[in-house]
Amino acid sequence: MATAPQADIDAPISDRAKTHAETMVIRFAGDSGDGMQLTGGQFTLSTALAGEDFATFPDFPAEIRAPQGTTFGVSAFQINFGANGIETAGDEPDVLVAMNPAALKVNVGDLRPGGLVIIDSGEFSARNLAKAGYASNPLEDGSLAKWQVMAFDISRQTLEAVKPFGLGNKEALRCKNMWTLGLALWMFDRSRAPLIDWLKGKFSKNPLLAEANAAALNAGHAYGETAELDGPLKQFAVDATEAAPGFYRTVTGGESLALGLVAGAKLANLPMFFGSYPITPASPILHALARLKEFGVTTFQAEDEIAAICSAIGASYAGQLGVTSSSGPGIALKGEAMGLAIITELPLVIVNSQRGGPSTGLPTKTEQSDLYQAVYGRNGDAPLVVLATRSPSDCFEVAIEACRIAVQFMTPVMVLTDGYIANAAEPWRVPDMAAFAPFPVRFHTDVPTSGHINPYARDPETLSRIWIKPGTPGLTHRIGGIEKGVKTGNINYEAANHQEMTDIRRTKVANVARAIPFQTVDQGPERGRLAVVGWGSTYGPIRKAVQRARAKGADVAHIHIRHIWPLPTNLGDLLRGYDKVIVPEMNTGQLKTVLRDQYLVDAQPLSKVSGQPFKIAEIEAAIETALG
Amino acid sequence: MNAPARITVPADWATDQEVRWCPGCGDYAILKAVQRTMPEIGTPPEKTVFVSGIGCSSRFPYYMETYGFHTIHGRAPAVATGVKLANPELDVWIITGDGDGLSIGGNHMFHLLRRNLDVQVLLFNNEIYGLTKGQYSPTSRVGTRSPSTPFGSVDRPASPCSFALGAGARFIARTVDTAQKAMPDILKRAHAHKGTSFVEIFQNCIVYNDAVFDAFTDKKAAPDHQLHCVHGQPLLFAGGTKGLAFDAATMTVSVVDLVEGETAVVMVHDETNRIMAQLLIDMPFGPFPMALGVIWCSPAPTFDAAVVEQNSVVAAGKPADLDALLRKGQSWEIASKDFHAV
Numbered sequence: 001m002a003t004a005p006q007a008d009i010d011a012p013i014s015d016r017a018k019t020h021a022e023t024m025v026i027r028f029a030g031d032s033g034d035g036m037q038l039t040g041g042q043f044t045l046s047t048a049l050a051g052e053d054f055a056t057f058p059d060f061p062a063e064i065r066a067p068q069g070t071t072f073g074v075s076a077f078q079i080n081f082g083a084n085g086i087e088t089a090g091d092e093p094d095v096l097v098a099m100n101p102a103a104l105k106v107n108v109g110d111l112r113p114g115g116l117v118i119i120d121s122g123e124f125s126a127r128n129l130a131k132a133g134y135a136s137n138p139l140e141d142g143s144l145a146k147w148q149v150m151a152f153d154i155s156r157q158t159l160e161a162v163k164p165f166g167l168g169n170k171e172a173l174r175c176k177n178m179w180t181l182g183l184a185l186w187m188f189d190r191s192r193a194p195l196i197d198w199l200k201g202k203f204s205k206n207p208l209l210a211e212a213n214a215a216a217l218n219a220g221h222a223y224g225e226t227a228e229l230d231g232p233l234k235q236f237a238v239d240a241t242e243a244a245p246g247f248y249r250t251v252t253g254g255e256s257l258a259l260g261l262v263a264g265a266k267l268a269n270l271p272m273f274f275g276s277y278p279i280t281p282a283s284p285i286l287h288a289l290a291r292l293k294e295f296g297v298t299t300f301q302a303e304d305e306i307a308a309i310c311s312a313i314g315a316s317y318a319g320q321l322g323v324t325s326s327s328g329p330g331i332a333l334k335g336e337a338m339g340l341a342i343i344t345e346l347p348l349v350i351v352n353s354q355r356g357g358p359s360t361g362l363p364t365k366t367e368q369s370d371l372y373q374a375v376y377g378r379n380g381d382a383p384l385v386v387l388a389t390r391s392p393s394d395c396f397e398v399a400i401e402a403c404r405i406a407v408q409f410m411t412p413v414m415v416l417t418d419g420y421i422a423n424a425a426e427p428w429r430v431p432d433m434a435a436f437a438p439f440p441v442r443f444h445t446d447v448p449t450s451g452h453i454n455p456y457a458r459d460p461e462t463l464s465r466i467w468i469k470p471g472t473p474g475l476t477h478r479i480g481g482i483e484k485g486v487k488t489g490n491i492n493y494e495a496a497n498h499q500e501m502t503d504i505r506r507t508k509v510a511n512v513a514r515a516i517p518f519q520t521v522d523q524g525p526e527r528g529r530l531a532v533v534g535w536g537s538t539y540g541p542i543r544k545a546v547q548r549a550r551a552k553g554a555d556v557a558h559i560h561i562r563h564i565w566p567l568p569t570n571l572g573d574l575l576r577g578y579d580k581v582i583v584p585e586m587n588t589g590q591l592k593t594v595l596r597d598q599y600l601v602d603a604q605p606l607s608k609v610s611g612q613p614f615k616i617a618e619i620e621a622a623i624e625t626a627l628g
Numbered sequence: 629m630n631a632p633a634r635i636t637v638p639a640d641w642a643t644d645q646e647v648r649w650c651p652g653c654g655d656y657a658i659l660k661a662v663q664r665t666m667p668e669i670g671t672p673p674e675k676t677v678f679v680s681g682i683g684c685s686s687r688f689p690y691y692m693e694t695y696g697f698h699t700i701h702g703r704a705p706a707v708a709t710g711v712k713l714a715n716p717e718l719d720v721w722i723i724t725g726d727g728d729g730l731s732i733g734g735n736h737m738f739h740l741l742r743r744n745l746d747v748q749v750l751l752f753n754n755e756i757y758g759l760t761k762g763q764y765s766p767t768s769r770v771g772t773r774s775p776s777t778p779f780g781s782v783d784r785p786a787s788p789c790s791f792a793l794g795a796g797a798r799f800i801a802r803t804v805d806t807a808q809k810a811m812p813d814i815l816k817r818a819h820a821h822k823g824t825s826f827v828e829i830f831q832n833c834i835v836y837n838d839a840v841f842d843a844f845t846d847k848k849a850a851p852d853h854q855l856h857c858v859h860g861q862p863l864l865f866a867g868g869t870k871g872l873a874f875d876a877a878t879m880t881v882s883v884v885d886l887v888e889g890e891t892a893v894v895m896v897h898d899e900t901n902r903i904m905a906q907l908l909i910d911m912p913f914g915p916f917p918m919a920l921g922v923i924w925c926s927p928a929p930t931f932d933a934a935v936v937e938q939n940s941v942v943a944a945g946k947p948a949d950l951d952a953l954l955r956k957g958q959s960w961e962i963a964s965k966d967f968h969a970v
Contacts, residue, residue, distance in 0.1 A: 049958075294946035
């Protein structure tokens, strides 16, 4: 067993390692074929079962199987866990597990100085070092001196552990991730039983593989016990959360959004039609809904993005709740059809799981750069409602809110989520459906006593038009993308009519602001020196950064906006109560522009477009700078 | 559904909207034929939906007193798919043109046909872009002079029926805008067919492409140049003096002159024979007549029925318990605030 040179700097890990840590950040990194996402997912399960709060960040390459051993094929899974109030996946890992040289090279720079890196030295052959671009072996050249290194031959350990099962070399090595998981379970004193149950289920058709994987898991765990004596490897006791009582589950943003859509359709008392075309990172929503037929969900994998939204519009026209989902490039293709839904005033929910752009951009990396596209991105004066989710569990409520607004106002609603939220998991205190007020749809069935029905007849309050289901006797009518007469619903090209219809569409969407909650301040004072205003998945890092700054006495508040368009009616006054406003966004300043335009406030951008979420420290630094 | 069908007359199917096609446009004749046929089909107007894209033909729904959706360019098949899947009881008709259906919307048309959604497609083929003022279209013949091809188009045209057959259509028919006698029967057959019924209608654009089909639609030319395909009947034209014969050795068709009414060498139309359909569609006009009527009809399972069936089979016996669904997966319970995991 190779042991690392002891770090010659202060060893902060030993402070934590003695017994106790409030929170820990661990990152599993390996080749994309090494099963790191699976390892991370199962470690998350064990974290949940241990009663700890957590947030995860799966980070994987766009290539399904990039060439083995290369840096661009590295797949990683990070989890931050421990006591209450985990809001992000953590700025820097305390522990890094690197399954090969490439994984080490890509990830070790993020590791906290003094942090622990566990390395499979069995993979550090000259060939693998060369593939990762290492000129010399980092295990021998001292370049890892600022970290504590535990390097040992995980590959060989695994092969020995699974030897009795007579697997081929390749199959046997596939059990490496379970060996590693076993070691991690030991480090955090977790029960192995649920994982062994899970393995039995996963390999129910091949019990030999289940046993081999379990043996690898047990061997990793046993290795920890014996190795503890003579190296930096320590057991950690991480605080559990003091969460509110209730029923909890882990949920990713994709799952939560799908569940929210199902719930929203049920509250509207409508079957749901979901038209979608596969695209990263939006596809998990399609996958989840495709299994839920008993909830009145029809999923349709269309031939392209345009057909996906058009079929959803057709379904809404026919009386179901039409929903479509995509990511930025697909949303761009849907633009013209969104205009059709706007001018025909049909309910429609459009989910945009944002990713790095423009064009194909960074398919598997996160960004929130489609805000302009959502609010402004169509031909003509084409207003629709835009909502943003801030975390995986938040997707549930936002999806319900989108369904409510869509049917109550007969309008398309776009939900902005992102690649980080879509894939990240967190604990979710599952709500009781009885707690949600239903908003059942009433289709129009009254036949006029004389003349033809005007399909653009409206509720005077909301300006929402009537919704007539084809099949209803006496109410045949035609709608379409050509401008229609305010009073008849027939084609109308008159100047005054177009002015009036444009004004109606604008006012109708603006009126949604009256049907949404006032903007609240997430933490901090309602007036003061500085407001940090965010939207979407920056919630976690902003919340933590503001907490830390406030703990040091800074006069700073956090405002997080769910209703992007229309904005809450009190937001302008609220923002004017602060001397300064900064807007951290994973784009070059899009919400900033909207806030400036709407309220003439001097909102200052804090931009990050690296494909990675904000670190808490980055926002903390911006707060310090802003407060001088 | 079980109530006796209400008796309607053609006037019940016309809206009060002024028809805005150019005087003399072939679309008028098609509209008239459709309005005349709908009472015979018997579906009530409120259970009928016309969905169209963009172009002259796509204004059609505004003139039909049914439910109607004038959508965006090329996308009528996609919108119609949503309509039909959301409510399979509706009779859905798609109105499109050569540009709408085969150029900007060619992809959707392909997938509609391969899926075999139970709808009717009426593709008005006038071999020109009318509404944008006369540019050549994907069905325009090589050499078509238009504002965008002042020296004549150089790209080869698509054959709508050949495209449909290749895409997997199970019903293909062809007719002419002025064929007021033949068209109602074709529309009725199209409606009766379960699956996507693809009907190409040669439609004269009097302004930008007048008389482009005269070689076979002109009254004098029609008898010698139109071949009316009738299932089970010999493929004859020119007043029964000519017919199509098949040469098995070369796998080709040829025109034969009939001697004393002897039809033994003439092929008998079998609308369920895909190879015959291919020959009838692909034989070049000029040396051969233009095949009209129901060329191919071979029903297959429809997309909407398959979706409905899978939805019900998979859902059968599963309670739609949303609270239970939310609680699926990796879960745990925290009993009180004093809870600490060990």
